[in-house]
Amino acid sequence: MNLKRTPKRSSKGKPEGRSKRGKLATLEKAPSGIAGFDQVTGGGLPRGRATLICGGPGCGKTLLGAEFLVRGALTYGEPGVLIPFEETEAELTTNVASLGFNLGELIERKLLVIDYIKIDRNEIEETGEYDLDGLFVRLGHAIDSIGAKRVVLDSLEAIFGGFANQALLRSEISRLFRWLKDRRLTVVVTGEKGEGELTRYGLEEYVSDCVINLDNRISDQVTTRRMRIVKYRGSAHGSNEYPFLIDEHGISVLPVTELGLDYPASMERVPTGVAALDDMLEGGGYFRGSNVLISGTAGTGKTSLAAMFANACCRRKERVLYFALEESIGQLSRNMRSIGLDLDGWQQKNLLMIQAARPTLFGLEMHLVAMHKAVNQFEPRAVVIDPVSSFLASAPSHDIKSMLVRLFDYLKMKGITCLVTSLTSSGGEEDSTVGISSLIDTWLQVRDIEILGERTRGLYLVKSRGMGHSNQVREFLITAHGLDLLPVAVGPDGVLTGSARLNLEADNRAKAEARLNAAERTKRLLARRKQIVSGQIAALRAELATEQEALRSQVWEEQQRDRALRDRKELQDRVRGAARRSA
């Protein structure tokens, strides 16, 4: 351990062109294994160099560092050393256990060493010249004991509070980074955000290769975690702020703005779950991978339609992810049971996953991240968001729109059919509230129809891109066996629903019956007439026959008379003839 000191700035700009593999040596990276992080950083953190992660309290610096080590050890076989300055080994182990990391096990498997360094100014008296070789020895020992490739110092700044001689400290820290670099260790240093600066003690002076800023911003009482790569020497990187999420599986960063309009379009149809609605959509249903909006006023059956769709998908053994933003899982299941849907059953078969969360629980970006994450994990064929309009409680509508654009793009890219519902203000005008109508492929409007002091539901298709669809308004019935659409009943006063429709139907029935009766009567009349006529015909025929008979007997009599006359003449002639001969 040679203790050569250099001015603190000398480490800057020194080791850049370190080429190893001939040709154009690009920066080698150590993948973090953190979801989305490697995408944003173009492969991970710079290998063999130090990265500074800075941010305010509670923004996830320690967790990011810990996950970098855990994933490195488990996924990439790179053991790591974690040097916490503020938490003990036991505290840290407990804290990261909430992310599902078992540090104890990693330590046992010799994949991790945690060496808590406690700094207490009160216990220390400075008496002349010293250096931080003790730190180097401890670090070196920890690294060598497991052959570590990754080191996390969390947070190194604590050291500034421990020693009075700041000039000495700075040169020692500078020496520390050079020492770590020489050992080809990939180092993560965390630092607390300072006033108007990245870190309180200017750690960025020592770590010049990669600086990542974490942020935990609150707007409208809703917190969103964001990550930004401030600089990354020798590497291209995403320059946006990326929202990230910390949950029971660790950190997920989402490069959500990196999507484009280059997804394929499927011709396959996905049944809607309501046969009559399929009929309205050319008999097939929605396009696969399209997005569907069901808008309507309160209580018009939007959720029921969405649940029917989900149910139909599950029945075909297609997975559905259902984001319930206003109802709990239990409540949704119970309510849908009333229309004959067994959502619990589908959940048990792992075909349906319901995620219930209030929109105000966290910011829009976080919702987006959470949704992305759930989609990636569950891999559904269809996603339902019920209702998107409830986001309005937590964000302005243009933000919601931009979030939904990204979500829709993402789902389209994956060919996942997305059905969202939206509550519109009463009046039922064609207004999708959050202004997403232009993003929507198929738009169903469900509305109240009030006739004769009765409220019924009507459903129609506002649009359905790429297919011929019915233009009719249908009456929409919610029954114990699901939903049904009735063929439209058009009366003199327009579309009739509910009892008005029933009235009209009864009316029509009566009229039809009356018409039927009239026809019967005419038929009977005709029959009788026929009877009469045929009677008359028979009488005439009888008369004719009588007349004929009479004629015939007359003729006969005439003939008889003729014959008699002839006979008499013959007799006369004969008699006369004899007389003549005799005469």
Add this chain to the structure above:
Amino acid sequence: MSPLALKKKAVKPGREAAPKAALKGKRPEEYLLRLYVAGHTPRSVQAFENLTRICEEHLAGRYRIEIIDLLENPSLARGDQILALPSVVRQLPPPVKKIIGDFSQAERVLVGLHLRSLKAKASK
């Protein structure tokens, strides 16, 4: 060199209790000082010499110095939370105190060892 050997070598056998302390009805406190160094550097040698001198002057006969070379036993740095070298940890009497540096500033060493007040009393 094993740490044990080092320790044995470094331990100065304490003499009998100082009469001044006995007069006050107080058992003289034994000082156990642990000196951490990294290798046999001029600074570690200097530190050991300085420390020994101060102890001889103020704690004659009631101190022990253990030397721990972290280059040989790096794992020992953990127990006493050693960062800076050279370091002395006052193990006894409690509370544990830590003094860093080459002990060239004798006054500060005395403050660190809580010996300053002791000396003041003794001089009265």
